[in-house]
Each structure stands twice: as C-alpha cells, then as structure tokens.
Amino acid sequence: QVLLEESGGGLVQAGGSLRLSCTASRNKFTLDVMGWFLQPPGQQRELVAQIYRNGLTTYSDSAKGRFTVSRDIAKNTVTLQMASLKPEDTGVYLCFAVGPTGGQYWGPGTQVTVSP
Numbered sequence: 001q002v003l004l005e006e007s008g009g010g011l012v013q014a015g016g017s018l019r020l021s022c023t024a025s026r027n028k029f030t031l032d033v034m035g036w037f038l039q040p041p042g043q044q045r046e047l048v049a050q051i052y053r054n055g056l057t058t059y060s061d062s063a064k065g066r067f068t069v070s071r072d073i074a075k076n077t078v079t080l081q082m083a084s085l086k087p088e089d090t091g092v093y094l095c096f097a098v099g100p101t102g103g104q105y106w107g108p109g110t111q112v113t114v115s116p
Contacts, residue, residue: 002027002105004095009110016114017083022095022107024076031105033098034071034078039109040091048093049080062088085114 008020024031035050049059049069057069068081078095095107 002031002097002099002103004097004105004107006093006095006107006110009093009112011113011115012085013115014086016085017081018085018112020080020082020093020095020110020112022078024078024097024105027076027097027099029100030073031076031097032100033096035069035096036078036080037094037096038089038091039094040088043091045094050096051078082112085112087114087116090114 003025004022006020006022008018010018012018030053033050033052036048037045038048039045047060048063049067051057051069051071053073066084071078090113092109093112094109097105
C-alpha cells in the first residue's frame with residue numbers, strides 16, 4: 001500500500017505564499033501521476049494541479065498563473081508552490097497519486113487557511 005504524507009500547510013494572509021510537499025513511500029513502482037486536490041469547507045474536493053511522470057502538468061483555472069506543481073521522481077515527492085493566495089484557496093489540500101495499474105492513493109491532507 002502506497003503511503004502519502006503532506007506537509008507545509010498553515011495560516012497565511014491573502015497575497016501570501018505557501019509551499020506544500022508530499023512524499024510517497026512503500027511504492028515499488030514509479031507513480032504515473034502525482035498532484036493535489038483542494039477540499040474547501042463543506043464542499044467536494046476539486047483538482048488543483050497534477051504532474052505526470054513525463055513532466056506534463058495540468059492546473060485548475062483558479063490555480064493557473066499562481067500555483068506551480070513540480071515533482072522529484074527519484075525522491076518520490078511532489079510540491080505545490082502557491083502564490084498570491086486568496087481566501088477562497090482555504091481548505092484541506094490532499095496529495096494524491098495514481099499507480100501504473102490505475103490504483104489511486106491519497107494522503108490525509110494538510111490545512112491551508114488564507115485570511116482576508
């Protein structure tokens with residue numbers, strides 16, 4: 001079973017920056033995709049950004065131009081650099097990964113709170 005562990009959440013003022021990191025462990029294969037979902041309070045989770053093993057990235061419309069997702073395959077990590085944060089970016093950020101046979105894995109999440 002692949003384990004994902006996030007770090008880097010916290011409280012920040014609007015306009016500020018945060019860097020989230022996620023490390024995968026116990027995987028004996030290279031993960032096809034790694035990325036981040038956001039679950040705002042009382043809402044469903046939504047994709048923020050993801051990066052494929054070939055380096056291809058996709059972003060939500062909200063994240064484009066403000067967030068950057070990157071990955072270190074050798075270290076089994078994915079990072080989300082967030083800038084120009086807005087109160088609507090508040091919520092639990094969940095790291096996710098997809099294995100080569102389609103298995104999906106999730107981290108427990110890290111809270112990000114952006115104050116006005």
